[in-house]
Amino acid sequence: MSRFDTLTPVLTDNWDADRSWTLASYEDRGGYAAVRTALGMAPADVVEAVKASNLRGRGGAGFPTGMKWGFIPQDNPKPKYLVVNADESEPGTCKDVPLMMASPHTLVEGVIIASYAIRASHAFIYVRGEVLHVVRRLQRAVQEAYLAGHLGTDIHGSGYSLELTVHAGAGAYICGEETALLDSLEGRRGQPRLRPPFPAVAGLYASPTVINNVESIASVPSIIARGAEWFASMGTEKSKGFGIFSLSGHVANPGQFEAPLGITLRELIDLAGGMREGHELKFWTPGGSSTPILTAEHLDVPLDFEGVAGAGSMLGTRALQLFDETTCVVRAVLRWTEFYKHESCGKCTPCREGTWWLVQTLANLEQGKGQESDLDLLDDVCDNILGRSFCALGDGATSPITSSIQYFREEYLAHLTHGGCPFDREASTVFARQEVPA
Amino acid sequence: MTASDGASRIPGIDDGTNAAAVSTTAETSEPLDAATYAELREIGARYPQARSGLLPMLHLVQSVEGRVTSRGIEACAEILGISAAEVSGVATFYTMYKRRPVGDYHVGVCTNTLCAVMGGDLIFERLKEHLDVGNDETTDDGAITLEHVECNAACDYAPVMTVNWEFMDNMTPDSACALVDRLRAGEPVSSTRGPRLVTWRQAERVLAGFPDDLADEGPSAGPSSLVGLQIAREREWTAEARPDGDDDSAAEATAEQVDPASSGAAEGSHEAEEIEDDAAVAASDADVKHEDNPDNPGGDDK
Numbered sequence: 001m002s003r004f005d006t007l008t009p010v011l012t013d014n015w016d017a018d019r020s021w022t023l024a025s026y027e028d029r030g031g032y033a034a035v036r037t038a039l040g041m042a043p044a045d046v047v048e049a050v051k052a053s054n055l056r057g058r059g060g061a062g063f064p065t066g067m068k069w070g071f072i073p074q075d076n077p078k079p080k081y082l083v084v085n086a087d088e089s090e091p092g093t094c095k096d097v098p099l100m101m102a103s104p105h106t107l108v109e110g111v112i113i114a115s116y117a118i119r120a121s122h123a124f125i126y127v128r129g130e131v132l133h134v135v136r137r138l139q140r141a142v143q144e145a146y147l148a149g150h151l152g153t154d155i156h157g158s159g160y161s162l163e164l165t166v167h168a169g170a171g172a173y174i175c176g177e178e179t180a181l182l183d184s185l186e187g188r189r190g191q192p193r194l195r196p197p198f199p200a201v202a203g204l205y206a207s208p209t210v211i212n213n214v215e216s217i218a219s220v221p222s223i224i225a226r227g228a229e230w231f232a233s234m235g236t237e238k239s240k241g242f243g244i245f246s247l248s249g250h251v252a253n254p255g256q257f258e259a260p261l262g263i264t265l266r267e268l269i270d271l272a273g274g275m276r277e278g279h280e281l282k283f284w285t286p287g288g289s290s291t292p293i294l295t296a297e298h299l300d301v302p303l304d305f306e307g308v309a310g311a312g313s314m315l316g317t318r319a320l321q322l323f324d325e326t327t328c329v330v331r332a333v334l335r336w337t338e339f340y341k342h343e344s345c346g347k348c349t350p351c352r353e354g355t356w357w358l359v360q361t362l363a364n365l366e367q368g369k370g371q372e373s374d375l376d377l378l379d380d381v382c383d384n385i386l387g388r389s390f391c392a393l394g395d396g397a398t399s400p401i402t403s404s405i406q407y408f409r410e411e412y413l414a415h416l417t418h419g420g421c422p423f424d425r426e427a428s429t430v431f432a433r434q435e436v437p438a
Numbered sequence: 439m440t441a442s443d444g445a446s447r448i449p450g451i452d453d454g455t456n457a458a459a460v461s462t463t464a465e466t467s468e469p470l471d472a473a474t475y476a477e478l479r480e481i482g483a484r485y486p487q488a489r490s491g492l493l494p495m496l497h498l499v500q501s502v503e504g505r506v507t508s509r510g511i512e513a514c515a516e517i518l519g520i521s522a523a524e525v526s527g528v529a530t531f532y533t534m535y536k537r538r539p540v541g542d543y544h545v546g547v548c549t550n551t552l553c554a555v556m557g558g559d560l561i562f563e564r565l566k567e568h569l570d571v572g573n574d575e576t577t578d579d580g581a582i583t584l585e586h587v588e589c590n591a592a593c594d595y596a597p598v599m600t601v602n603w604e605f606m607d608n609m610t611p612d613s614a615c616a617l618v619d620r621l622r623a624g625e626p627v628s629s630t631r632g633p634r635l636v637t638w639r640q641a642e643r644v645l646a647g648f649p650d651d652l653a654d655e656g657p658s659a660g661p662s663s664l665v666g667l668q669i670a671r672e673r674e675w676t677a678e679a680r681p682d683g684d685d686d687s688a689a690e691a692t693a694e695q696v697d698p699a700s701s702g703a704a705e706g707s708h709e710a711e712e713i714e715d716d717a718a719v720a721a722s723d724a725d726v727k728h729e730d731n732p733d734n735p736g737g738d739d740k
Contacts, residue, residue: 002679002680002681002682003679003680003682004677004678004679004680005670005673005675005676005677005680006673006675007666007667007669007670007673007675008670008675008676008677009666009667009670009675009676009677010677012663012664012666012667013667013677015658015659015663015664015667016658016659016664016667016668016671017658019654019658020658020659021653021654021658022654079486088591089588089589089591090589091550091551091552091588091589091593092552092589092593093589093591093593094591094592094593094594096591097591097592098659098660098663101631101658101659101663102658102659102663103658122486128591129493129497129534129603129645130534130546130587130590130600130603131590131591131603131605132602132603132604132632132641132644132645133604133605133629133631133632133633133652133653133656135644135645136644136649136650136652136653137653139644139647139649139653140649140653140654143649165484165485166647167490167493167494167647168493168494168497168645168646168647169493169532169534170493170496170497170532170533170534170535170645171532171533171534171535172531172532172533173588184493185490186487186489186490187487187489187490187491187492187493187518187528188489188492188528189527189528189531190531190532205486205487230679233679234677242677245666246593246594247594248552248593248594248596249552249555249556249593249596250556253662253665254593254594254595254596254662254665255594255661255662255663255664255665255666256594256662256663256664256665256666256667257665257666257669258666258667258670259666271666271669272665289550289551319593321551321552321593323552323555327555331554331555332551332555333551335549335550335551335554336550336551339550339551339588339589342588343588345531425559425560426560428555428556429555429556429557429560429597430556430557430596430597430608430610431557431610431611
């Protein structure tokens with residue numbers, strides 16, 4: 001019926017505008033018109049529109065956003081809450097931070113529409129604390145939105161009122177897990193909660209709560225403004241719409257590329273100017289370090305939820321970290337594993353103890369001090385973490401290990417025969433060309 | 439709870455292994471001043487339940503005290519009506535809260551995998567040598583606290599550093615040394631995507647929810663954030679649907695259906711679209727069952 005260009009700037013479309021983060025710039029380009037449209041609709045119709053768009057959560061899990069909103073029990077007398085997960089911390093993921101830096105009003109507008117749809121009167125943006133300027137831009141945007149009457153009491157005479165609070169975290173990857181985020185937002189240690197009850201029934205302050213990723217919420221104004229049909233006509237059969245694809249690592253021009261879901265890595269690398277000169281792709285993550293790594297044989301996999309799952313991994317957050325042949329996969333995996341060990345909240349034994357043992361075993365292998373049976377040990381430990389942990393952090397910790405053993409078993413063994421890492425660490429750096437030849 | 443009880447000890451805070459570093463703060467048993475108490479209460483009032491303010495309150499304590507102190511913990515506990523142990527349990531969970539005094543500039547070097555591979559490991563090693571400090575240690579002049587940090591969501595600018603949680607993009611060992619030298623010399627330094635750097639304590643105040651009016655400084659986006667957008671501008675690519683021939687042509691619609699892989703966005707006739715939608719709904723129901731699994735994170739896939 002219709003087709004779309006290779007790249008489709010929607011969320012990124014105003015990032016090159018002068019002072020794009022200001023209300024004036026955002027409104028000049030039609031910003032906040034979708035709020036007025038939404039406030040003229042019944043809340044349930046807004047939910048239906050988002051359902052009809054087939055928007056699936058952009059934070060990694062891909063749960064249908066409209067359906068999540070529909071789970072909020074409106075007969076529950078408690079207040080309803082919207083919480084935006086802006087705790088972007090998954091290694092490789094770097095889309096929400098530039099979005100909030102360049103266009104915080106896109107998110108604020110989405111928050112107002114989503115809150116109206118679920119009939120929340122207080123919303124929160126939980127942003128990680130380690131991005132100070134993003135916090136500033138959010139604070140300013142919220143302040144501007146209040147002054148313009150987009151937030152506060154009786155918004156634009158609609159009778160609908162909303163408070164929005166920007167809340168800075170304090171450094172904990174686990175708080176990106178939605179129930180840990182809720183505990184953290186309640187002023188506690190960020191540890192995940194047992195489900196059920198699900199947040200839709202008993203979330204923040206045990207009240208019905210929707211938790212959505214920044215990009216999911218930021219996509220909502222465009223759905224209201226341009227129509228669910230427009231959104232649903234982009235992408236692939238079960239993965240509709242567009243998303244921001246973040247390329248990092250050994251490509252000529254790393255950066256953000258907004259495209260319909262289903263684009264391939266081959267197309268994206270081409271747009272990024274190819275791999276860095278004289279090198280070739282060795283392995284990559286499709287959606288952050290918690291998604292099993294893939295190799296050059298997967299360049300033509302459609303980057304949608306089904307395509308990447310079919311290749312044995314997950315679309316995740318479209319955090320495409322690319323590593324060329326100068327990179328030691330064992331070193332890469334060990335470092336990710338150290339990260340999971342550091343970030344394990346300690347609540348459940350498989351993850352707390354398991355990640356510790358994974359680091360010990362991998363470190364031995366990396367230093368050439370292990371033995372071949374350690375690979376079986378790693379598999380065994382991973383087996384005891386995967387599906388047995390309290391939350392997805394433990395599952396994610398096993399992804400790089402099992403997938404790298406699957407594709408690069410020989411490279412692990414080479415560390416044993418070589419008595420250590422056979423790679424030159426300097427060769428993989430971006431400044432290798434300037435500083436190594438000297 | 440007696441905030442003025444000088445003998446009170448906070449588990450995990452006063453049990454620091456580096457006794458010398460702790461004693462340099464010359465902490466007194468005097469409570470925090472009334473203005474700080476008022477601001478701590480103000481933070482709590484932003485939330486339906488005041489305890490939700492505890493994380494920003496601890497940021498404020500750090501901005502006033504230069505670290506999380508016992509009396510800061512006592513103040514939070516007193517205001518929220520919880521025990522000091524509960525507050526310190528929270529303070530010790532999050533890596534941004536520091537038990538030892540932090541320098542004017544907290545310098546972070548990302549050593550998560552991608553940045554490490556791209557040069558972060560070499561940058562961190564060089565800085566340790568250059569500053570003569572270890573991880574999470576402060577230079578003798580109190581200017582710089584060096585720490586390796588986890589992924590800070592700026593991977594397209596690797597290797598990445600932070601100063602007081604502002605981005606310093608595309609670093610090298612040489613530029614990292616030059617950066618800390620300028621900071622120690624008191625020269626003005628700006629973030630590559632933000633304003634002139636403020637001190638760590640000033641930054642902590644912003645994180646506590648007291649803006650510093652610097653939001654308008656710095657660019658909208660760094661160059662890497664705009665790579666895809668610039669290509670789209672050059673090639674005049676937009677998010678508008680492109681009419682693909684005659685919509686009513688059954689023959690064309692059939693042709694498209696034969697080759698669905700030619701374009702992820704290509705769709706068949708209206709009828710085919712409805713069928714697809716039905717399929718999607720059915721699939722979504724299946725997804726719900728799958729994704730209602732308690733192990734499914736629902737939010738970020740972590």
